[in-house]
Amino acid sequence: MTYPFFARKDIDGFFGLAIDNLVQLILIVSLCKMLCGMPDELIFGVILPGAAISILSGNFYYSWQARRLAISLQRDDVTALPYGINTVSLFAFIFFIMAPVYDDTRDPYMAWKIGMIACFLSGIVEMLGALIGSWLRRVTPRAALLSTLAGIAITFISMDFAFKIFDKPIIALFPLAFILVQYFSKVRFPLGLPGGLIAIGIGTGLAWIMGYMDNTSIVNKDDFFHFTPPLFCGGSMINLIQSKYLLQYISIIIPMGVFNVVGSLQNLESAEAAGDKYDTFPSLLTNGIGSVIASLFGSCFPTTIYIGHPGWKAIGARTGYSILNGLFVTIICLSGFITVILKIVPLEAGIGILLWIGVVIVAQAFQETPKHHAMAVAMGLFPAIAAWGLLMVESTLRSAETTLFMIGKDAFTNNLAIHGMISLERGFIFTSMILASISVFLIEKNFLMACIWSLGAAFLSFVGVIHAYELTPKGVVSVFGCGAASDFAIGYCSFAILFIAMHFYIHGNEQN
Structure with missing residues (x-):
């Protein structure tokens, strides 16, 4: 040829x-x-x-x-x-x-x-x-x-x-x-x-x-x-x-x-x-x-x-x-x-x-x-949307000659959950994959794999690869180290506990 x-x-x-x-x-x-x-x-x-x-x-x-x-x-x-x-x-x-x-x-x-x-x-x-x-x-x-x-x-x-x-x-x-x-x-x-x-x-x-x-x-x-x-x-x-x-x-x-x-x-x-x-x-x-x-x-x-x-x-x-x-x-x-x-x-x-x-x-x-995975695809879109939204917020603030650091993230509390936006933006590619993967395995009722992905998310949160951040005069920067985003690590561990419980519950019913 x-x-x-x-x-x-x-x-x-x-x-x-x-x-x-x-x-x-x-x-x-x-x-x-x-x-x-x-x-x-x-x-x-x-x-x-x-x-x-x-x-x-x-x-x-x-x-x-x-x-x-x-x-x-x-x-x-x-x-x-x-x-x-x-x-x-x-x-x-x-x-x-x-x-x-x-x-x-x-x-x-x-x-x-x-x-x-x-x-x-x-x-x-x-x-x-x-x-x-x-x-x-x-x-x-x-x-x-x-x-x-x-x-x-x-x-x-x-x-x-x-x-x-x-x-x-x-x-x-x-x-x-x-x-x-x-x-x-x-x-x-x-x-x-x-x-x-x-x-x-x-x-x-x-x-x-x-x-x-x-x-x-x-x-x-x-x-x-x-x-x-x-x-x-x-x-x-x-x-x-x-x-x-x-x-x-x-x-x-x-x-x-x-x-x-x-x-x-x-x-x-x-x-x-x-x-x-x-x-x-x-x-x-x-x-x-x-x-x-x-x-x-x-x-x-x-x-x-x-x-x-x-x-x-x-x-x-x-x-x-x-x-x-x-x-x-x-x-x-x-x-x-x-x-x-x-x-x-x-x-x-x-x-x-x-x-x-x-x-x-x-x-x-x-x-x-697969058609029935469409909801998982939609779930994985949110972190990227958060990353883009944060970019728009920061760009707007720079145009006004200020920054998130100068006004403080609490200034947005009443109208915009800026902490959630920034947390979702940090390591958003990994977060997107994790949320979509968990969703796929839940759709397939594979609770064991959903638990494993949740534990992976907990580890990445704990060391700061996802969700951890600090506001600085230069902008939002990631923070790495043990306990960097411990609250998210706890949250993902709660995912894992529920999913592993569902795994044994489903398998127990099947055996009965």
């Missing part, structure tokens, strides 16, 4: 994935400047080229992996796993590791080096997670894995991009219409033009015609072709292995690595539900290797298997979109071309694709699990 490197729909897949990656790169540039005081020569000369190496190698591997699967199964509809920078780790490392180090030392290079070490250790955790990934997939119900993704998709993906679309309806709604016609109605446009390409073209044209774009500095010679090759920076980490900052923030680094492993497992399960079953071990191992490579070449940000495989598959993307994305990210990172793109193409022109991706993932969570 021959399997082409590129399919026509790979163009649409490329635009969606490239926009998502572009957003991550923009966040890196802006946040590293604002919060960590990093100069342009560090961001554009070291961090972005390092990120490019990991993204290029990972995209090429997952494209090759998909081609091998397609040829072995004699199928022409296999889609590569999407891959890029981990958004959650990006925020966690900047806000809770790099920014505090910079505030303490006023040294952007120290913040950068600690960030590199954090990325390196996160990659090591991901590689170790590959050893037990297959087992985790076997013991975790599909509803638990897909429900977590659905919660993230409906909030952090679909909702955020829906707001951006309706914030600028003049330039965003018409492109969205083309995307909806293309993917909901499955209509082929004249000349076979991809809907995503048409949407971006029309959105860009509308933005310029309606005066949304600034034409005073479209082309700046300083933006073009400042080729910066990747620079090996592994030696910069050696002297800081025993740094007090590394020991201080290891409680964030390790859980984030575990978080990335779980997220990748969920995305692998999502891909299998869509029809593409990839081996767990090599997929997770490559994911971890990508983060390690990124750190050795100066990046502070782990890479990951992205959410959204079912959406790219539904679009018709195969393996070429992954190759195109890797090449695109590499070119703009090594050349500093990001600023030029932002001056020409508005993000609103293409974010309708990402809105649709989120819709597909939410639908999949209900369609690809």
Whole structure:
């Protein structure tokens, strides 16, 4: 069997994935400047080229992996796993590791080096997670894995991009219409033009015609072709292995690595539900290797298997979109071309694709699990909704030049159970899986497994992986250690007591 490197729909897949990656790169540039005081020569000369190496190698591997699967199964509809920078780790490392180090030392290079070490250790955790990934997939119900993704998709993906679309309806709604016609109605446009390409073209044209774009500095010679090759920076980490900052923030680094492993497992399960079953071990191992490579070449940000495989598959993307994305990210990172793109193409022109991706993932969570598990899927949505709601609250308070720390969480007691929202947000991916898993086993009357998952939740609460938090001037931070969230540990133990009692009660009645 021959399997082409590129399919026509790979163009649409490329635009969606490239926009998502572009957003991550923009966040890196802006946040590293604002919060960590990093100069342009560090961001554009070291961090972005390092990120490019990991993204290029990972995209090429997952494209090759998909081609091998397609040829072995004699199928022409296999889609590569999407891959890029981990958004959650990006925020966690900047806000809770790099920014505090910079505030303490006023040294952007120290913040950068600690960030590199954090990325390196996160990659090591991901590689170790590959050893037990297959087992985790076997013991975790599909509803638990897909429900977590659905919660993230409906909030952090679909909702955020829906707001951006309706914030600028003049330039965003018409492109969205083309995307909806293309993917909901499955209509082929004249000349076979991809809907995503048409949407971006029309959105860009509308933005310029309606005066949304600034034409005073479209082309700046300083933006073009400042080729910066990747620079090996592994030696910069050696002297800081025993740094007090590394020991201080290891409680964030390790859980984030575990978080990335779980997220990748969920995305692998999502891909299998869509029809593409990839081996767990090599997929997770490559994911971890990508983060390690990124750190050795100066990046502070782990890479990951992205959410959204079912959406790219539904679009018709195969393996070429992954190759195109890797090449695109590499070119703009090594050349500093990001600023030029932002001056020409508005993000609103293409974010309708990402809105649709989120819709597909939410639908999949209900369609690809047993019908009677639908309530478990719904149960698993709440932690992600709480996480998104807390983000909205904090963003609103920052706009008002205040924080939760300044006004105190008790100020919300009468109108909003802010303690519950924050507690549900801490470690929300794990909490989502736990609540959905418990619900599945209760539906199946498997009280023993429901008890085991409840005890797991009690342990994670007791050590602070879920629910434990502290309000600080920098925001809400997790608290780790014995008894970190003992009240939740007690609550989950009460779950376990009831469920094990029901287990023996049911078995006793069956024997009688």
